[in-house]
Amino acid sequence: MDLILSAIDILMRWDVALALLAGSVGGVLIGAIPGVGPAVAIAILLPATFSMDPIVGLTVLLGIYGSSMYGGAIPAILINTPGTAVNALTTYDGYPMTARGEPRRALSLAYSASFFGGVFSVICLILFAPVLAKVAPMFGSREIFLAALLGLILVVVAHRGQALIAGALACFGIFLNSIGMEPVKYTQRYTFGQDFLGGGINLIVVVLGLFALSQAFVLLMDEDEKVHLTKLRGGMFQGLRELARHPRVAGVSASFGVLMGMVPGVGEFTAQFMSYTYAQKSSKRPQDFGNGSSEGLIAAETANNAVPAAAMVPLLALGIPGEALTAMMLSVFYVHNVVPGPGLFQNDMDFVVALYLALLILNVLVLIFLLFATRSLIQVVKIPNRFLGVAILTLSFVGVYSLRNSATDCMVAAAFGILGFILKRLALPAVPIILGMVLGGIMEVKLRAGMARVKEPWDFINRPIAFILFTIIILVLASHIFRVWKERKELKEAEWQNKTSSTSFGRLLSRRKNSFLKDRGKEVRGRHSKLLRRLKGLF
Amino acid sequence: MTTERERRFVGPRRGQLIFALVFLGLSALLLALIGEQTAWVKKTRLFAQPRFWPAVSLGGMVLLGGLHLYQLPWRRVSRYDLWEARQWGRSLEYALWFLAYVFLVPLIGYLPVTLAFVPLLARRMGYRSRFMMGICLCFAVAVVVLFKGFLSVKIPGALLYEYLPAGLRSFFILYL
Numbered sequence: 001m002d003l004i005l006s007a008i009d010i011l012m013r014w015d016v017a018l019a020l021l022a023g024s025v026g027g028v029l030i031g032a033i034p035g036v037g038p039a040v041a042i043a044i045l046l047p048a049t050f051s052m053d054p055i056v057g058l059t060v061l062l063g064i065y066g067s068s069m070y071g072g073a074i075p076a077i078l079i080n081t082p083g084t085a086v087n088a089l090t091t092y093d094g095y096p097m098t099a100r101g102e103p104r105r106a107l108s109l110a111y112s113a114s115f116f117g118g119v120f121s122v123i124c125l126i127l128f129a130p131v132l133a134k135v136a137p138m139f140g141s142r143e144i145f146l147a148a149l150l151g152l153i154l155v156v157v158a159h160r161g162q163a164l165i166a167g168a169l170a171c172f173g174i175f176l177n178s179i180g181m182e183p184v185k186y187t188q189r190y191t192f193g194q195d196f197l198g199g200g201i202n203l204i205v206v207v208l209g210l211f212a213l214s215q216a217f218v219l220l221m222d223e224d225e226k227v228h229l230t231k232l233r234g235g236m237f238q239g240l241r242e243l244a245r246h247p248r249v250a251g252v253s254a255s256f257g258v259l260m261g262m263v264p265g266v267g268e269f270t271a272q273f274m275s276y277t278y279a280q281k282s283s284k285r286p287q288d289f290g291n292g293s294s295e296g297l298i299a300a301e302t303a304n305n306a307v308p309a310a311a312m313v314p315l316l317a318l319g320i321p322g323e324a325l326t327a328m329m330l331s332v333f334y335v336h337n338v339v340p341g342p343g344l345f346q347n348d349m350d351f352v353v354a355l356y357l358a359l360l361i362l363n364v365l366v367l368i369f370l371l372f373a374t375r376s377l378i379q380v381v382k383i384p385n386r387f388l389g390v391a392i393l394t395l396s397f398v399g400v401y402s403l404r405n406s407a408t409d410c411m412v413a414a415a416f417g418i419l420g421f422i423l424k425r426l427a428l429p430a431v432p433i434i435l436g437m438v439l440g441g442i443m444e445v446k447l448r449a450g451m452a453r454v455k456e457p458w459d460f461i462n463r464p465i466a467f468i469l470f471t472i473i474i475l476v477l478a479s480h481i482f483r484v485w486k487e488r489k490e491l492k493e494a495e496w497q498n499k500t501s502s503t504s505f506g507r508l509l510s511r512r513k514n515s516f517l518k519d520r521g522k523e524v525r526g527r528h529s530k531l532l533r534r535l536k537g538l539f
Numbered sequence: 540m541t542t543e544r545e546r547r548f549v550g551p552r553r554g555q556l557i558f559a560l561v562f563l564g565l566s567a568l569l570l571a572l573i574g575e576q577t578a579w580v581k582k583t584r585l586f587a588q589p590r591f592w593p594a595v596s597l598g599g600m601v602l603l604g605g606l607h608l609y610q611l612p613w614r615r616v617s618r619y620d621l622w623e624a625r626q627w628g629r630s631l632e633y634a635l636w637f638l639a640y641v642f643l644v645p646l647i648g649y650l651p652v653t654l655a656f657v658p659l660l661a662r663r664m665g666y667r668s669r670f671m672m673g674i675c676l677c678f679a680v681a682v683v684v685l686f687k688g689f690l691s692v693k694i695p696g697a698l699l700y701e702y703l704p705a706g707l708r709s710f711f712i713l714y715l
Contacts, residue, residue, distance in 0.1 A: 048690045161549035164607040168562065171599030175569070178596060182589040187578040189593055190569070213637065217630040220664065386664040387671070393637055394657055394682055401641060402692040410641040414634040421630045425623065426558055427550030436596075444592050451586045494543045 004126075007353035010055055011361075019056045020358060023063015024365040030064060031071025032380050034081045035219055035388055038068035039211040042328050044392075044399040046204055054336040055351065058329065059358045065325050066118060066308045066359055067366045069268075073110040073301060074374070075381050078103055086268040086307075089276060089300040096292030106297060108239030111370050113250060113298040116243060117305035118363035120254035121261065125309050126356050133349055136317040136342035138465050141450035144341070146461075146469035148320050148439040148446065151264030153473060155323075155435050157480040158270070166432045169423075173436020176201050177444075184448070196408045203437055205400060205409045207328055209416025210423075210430045212396040217421040219389030237371065246298055249279045253299045257306025262313045264322030268304045275303035309359050316340050316352050320442065324431045327438040544612040554623030556616055559608040566600035573597065636660055648697035649687055650715040653679040688714040 010016075030041045041064050049057030072083030077094035090110060097106035139147065152170055159166040179190045180200030191197040243250060253275035260271035279299035280289045289296045314320045319341035321327035333340050345352060370377070400413045423430050454460050461470040515521050545552065577590040585591060643652045658675040666672070686692045696712030703711055
């Protein structure tokens, strides 16, 4: 109780209240505009938050992170275009509801489900915080190294069908982090004698390039789309009543969101997929899923909104971000010399609880805002793409230039903008680069510190948590290899099915024998042996 | 005809081969330079060597990038790949717009350059109406007032502001 009171004390400031309001309303607006998304907004606003108190800056960023998914449901339901990437599943059941004339029901249900997911996860984590405070100090250098490695591996293997290039891009991120002056032996790494590379490549410059500038380039080269909006009539409160009729789906989906959010690199997509599958399998009307099922909409929206609070757990408890948005938030901590990790839970538990309470208040503010302002808010969907591109390019300048007033930073950001644009066009992931940069730095420091006390390789995993993490890494890699092997087998089978020949080994040998006995085979072998004789004759 | 392998590939075909080739080529080049660009310190353990992490990361880039290239279902650069490369080149125009904006702000000033940049780029994008130009000007003023005036982000005053009268000069340097 004392802890909660001291956390409330931290939040009882006008600037925190303003930050909460700006973050929640701004986040909803940003989420509602397809093509912007929280990553772009957070990247642009990061440098502006450096001059604020950590709690104020983090509240703004958390506000945007937590509320953008509420806003993202609006275009997903009304025009079948997800406002943020994680609202893609909302279109499955949200848009069919709009198509059959129930947009208001779909929106209010999405808001209510999102609210339930957000509040459920915050309450879970506030209750879970004392346990975390006990577990976090058990993480030494070796455990943090292994947890960071696990996070990186999970991010890579989560990109199904693209794991190889995702791994290569994660390695690229680690390489970017290693550029510049090495802090222990003071030697230069890949600076090519250039002064601007001596200080290394700034994470925020890369983030702004890969997320904001690249998105601006995409929008500027895109065509403006004509949007037809459905008119909304009546109140927005019916969703709360409807949600109460599906407590099982909502509870299980929120639990999946909390659990998946805590695992670095997994996040919203896995949580949504699991919740949606569960809801469909346990539903009395599974045939409605994808055709405007209220249970499907609840599962998707509850799961994705339960993730932001849970995603703060590895960041705050271990200093390990699980995805791009929390990686950006890590830089706010570093700027203010607040080091997230076991020490934060031991010494500043009230700060951690204050952040969770801020998220709780934020969810209430967003719900109130949306219940009353949706009809006006939906107009932002009409902002033309190319104008959005102009706006993002203008705002990106503030983000990059205000960091160090360096034109070189802007050039580096522009280069990463083009790289991000290429990755977007090829549907390749940019997130592994950011996580490689952040986790690469953590792994380098922690491995060096951890290995200083290790005499034999086995010593590295002789502590219980280190051993558990190592075992999980092996299991994840083994399951990924098994999956790849299975996919290859399926591919081979599918390829064979297109052919008329039998796939049995005996038939294969028989065909080989026939080809040897055929006249054409004899002719080719004769020609080859003639060439071989000539070659031997040369020596 | 599209093969099963091509059908199962995640993402579009165009440009994949060029990207994979360039990525692998650059990674191999950087790995070849490792002896020149990093140091090996004597009497230091392997994990504490300054060369260790660049070697791990570049090794990973070459290995995984090479495997990715090997796994691609295409072996020849098609005209679609070249068309895609031209699209990548087109984005350079907007990068140049951005850099021009960056270089002009310290000379002319944040407010005047933003007031010119936003409507000009919007015009380049095909917006001609007075309504859109008005919105562009309002947006430009709002961005400058919000970020420099209200949030006090670090954007220095311009060289041109030095020629303003004393009272106005400090106001412009601080807020616009």
